[in-house]
Amino acid sequence: MKTIAYGVANATSPVARMMIERRDTQPNDVAIDILYCGICHSDIHQARNEWGGHSLYPMVPGHEIVGRVSQVGEAVTQFKVGQLVGVGCMVDACRHCEACAAGEEQYCNDSVFTYNAKDPKHGGLTFGGYAERITVDAQFVLNVPEHLDTQAVAPLLCAGITLYSPLKHWQVQAGQKVGIIGLGGLGHMGIKLAAAMGAHVVMITTSTSKAADAQRLGASEVLISTDVEAMAKHASSFDLIIDTIPVAHDLNPYIGLLKRDKTIVLVGPLDPVQVHGGNLITQRKQVAGSLIGGIAETQEMLDFCGKHNIVSDVEVIQANAINEAYTRMLKNDVKYRFVIDIASLKAQP
C-alpha cells in the first residue's frame, strides 16, 4: 500500500509513495482503511530524528487516525466491517503491569507506540497513519461517533486525550477556574473540553491577537501573561492550569496563579522549566506532568466529544502538501491541526 514514509535519518522530505505492507489480520486484529490522519508536532521531531537518535527508519508517522473497519479477526466481537474507528498513540502494551491493570497503558513500560517502535509480537517496526491502511489489535481500537465531522475527529486521538486526561485526573468540576497556557493544537482542545465540563476557562497567552479566537473556542476570559497587573489580579485564583507550551520556559509566574493545594500540569514541555521552590512551598502547590491517556479513557473522551459535539479545528491537506504543512507548523501557522486526507494519497499516481 502507499504511505508517506521517511526513508532515512535527517531526511527533510518523505519518500514519495513508499510501499509498505501491513501484517495479515490476526484473530484479535482489526484492519482499517484510513480516512484521515492528523499531524502531531511529535511527528516532525521523530521524522527528522530530533529526539536523541531514537528514530527508526523507514518511518511512517501518524497517530491521530480515523478510518473504517475493512476486516476483523475471528476473535473480534466488538467491531464490525464498515464501522468508524480510531487509533491513537499506542497499538499495544504488556497488559499485565500495574499501569495496564489501572487502565493507564500509556504509562506501561512496554507500551508499543503506533509508529517508530519495534513490534514485539509481530516483528519489525510499527507504521503509523500516513498510509492507506493499518492493522491493530482490537484492544487498542476506539469507537468513533458517526455524527461528528470525521476529518476533524482525527486530532482527538492525541491532542484531545492529552488534554482530557489531566482535566479528569485532577477532577475538574463545573464552576472551577481552569487555565490553559498556549493556544495551539493542544491548547485549543483544552479550551473546548474544559468549557464542556462546565469550567470557567481562562486562556493564558502572550499574544493579544489570540483573544478573539480563544473566546470563540469557549474561553470565558483571556489573560495576557506579560500584563503584570492582570496577572496580579488573577493571583491565587485557579483550580487547575494546563501548560501546553512546548519549549523551555519559566513556570513561576503561572505557579502564582494557583490556589493553595492546586496543580499546574505540563503536557507540552519536554524541555527544562524553571521552578522556584519557595513558590511551591508557601501554598503547597504542585507541578505535574501528564502523558496522553489510557485506552478506556480515550474511549470515554470520544464519547464525551460525541455528546458535546466537540471536534478539533482542522485544516485538511492533500498528501503531497506534507512538507509545506511541517514548515507552517514550525511557524505556528495552523488553526489548529493539520489533517491529511488519505483519499488524496490513494489518488496519487
Place this chain on the structure above:
Amino acid sequence: MKTIAYGVANATSPVARMMIERRDTQPNDVAIDILYCGICHSDIHQARNEWGGHSLYPMVPGHEIVGRVSQVGEAVTQFKVGQLVGVGCMVDACRHCEACAAGEEQYCNDSVFTYNAKDPKHGGLTFGGYAERITVDAQFVLNVPEHLDTQAVAPLLCAGITLYSPLKHWQVQAGQKVGIIGLGGLGHMGIKLAAAMGAHVVMITTSTSKAADAQRLGASEVLISTDVEAMAKHASSFDLIIDTIPVAHDLNPYIGLLKRDKTIVLVGPLDPVQVHGGNLITQRKQVAGSLIGGIAETQEMLDFCGKHNIVSDVEVIQANAINEAYTRMLKNDVKYRFVIDIASLKAQP
C-alpha cells in the same frame, strides 16, 4: 525580661541581654516560662536580614519553644499553670479563611509568625523564644508530652512538623518506600518520623560519611545520589520523596526515583530547582512544596512523637554561645539541632 535580641539590620551578634517586655496576659492568653528554644536555619537568615529586607528590628528569634505555663487568661480552660507546652512558627491567624477553616493556619494569608512579624491584635512586633518568657493566644499553644526529653522536644515545633505534615498529607503507609534527601535538622526528623510510620526509609545523600548515622536514626537504606549505578537500581521505586536541601539544585535525578503518580515534596529549597518537563510527563509525576503544618496537626505530631518516643537529636548550648552556634550551623556542624538552655540566659549577669 532578658532576651537574645538583634537590634539592627546586618548585625552579626545579638544585643546582649536586651530587655523586652511581653504583653500582659489577655483573657485568651497563656503566659509561658521558656525552658528551651531550638535554633532553626531561618533564624539566621532573619536575624541577619538575608531575606530581601523583610527583617524587623529589634528581633528576638526562635520558634521552637518549650516551656511551662506560668499564668492563664480567664477564658483559657485547656491549659493549667505548670503544664509543659510548646509554641511553633505561628502565634495567630485570621481564623476564618478557607485555610484556617481547614486547620491549615500555616497557609492563611494573615497568619502571624512567632517573631519578625507585626502583631495586628496587640500592636508592635512579635518576639520569639530566645527569651525568658512568651505570651501566646491559647489556640496557638501546644500540649507537650511530659515523658519526652524536654530539651530535645523543642525542634519538633518546626523541624518535626515540617516533615510530619507532608508525610501525612501524601498519606505514607506502612511498607511504603520513602526517601529523605539531606541529613540535617529537617532530614533527621524525616527519617525518625517516616520510620515510626512503618515506612521503608531511604536516606538519600551525597555523603557516604552520613550512612552510619542515618541507619542509627532509622533509615533502612542509604542511597548515595552521586552513585549512578545505585540510583539506576532505585529508579521508579519510591512512593514519596521529601527534599530538605536548602539551596538551588537539580531535581531531575530524584524525579527518576519516583514511581508513576508519585511526588517529590520540597520542604527546604527556597531557591530555584531545575525540573525537566519530560521527566514529569512520562510517568505523571509531581513536584510539590509543603510549609510546616497546622496547629491541630502539630498537636497530632507531638502526640505521635509521645507515643513513639521520638525527639530531635540536639546539642544544648548556653545563651552566650549563640554566635558560635550560628557559625557552626552554616558549616553543617551540628547533629542535628542546637537548642538554647534558657536557664543560662536567666543566669547571665
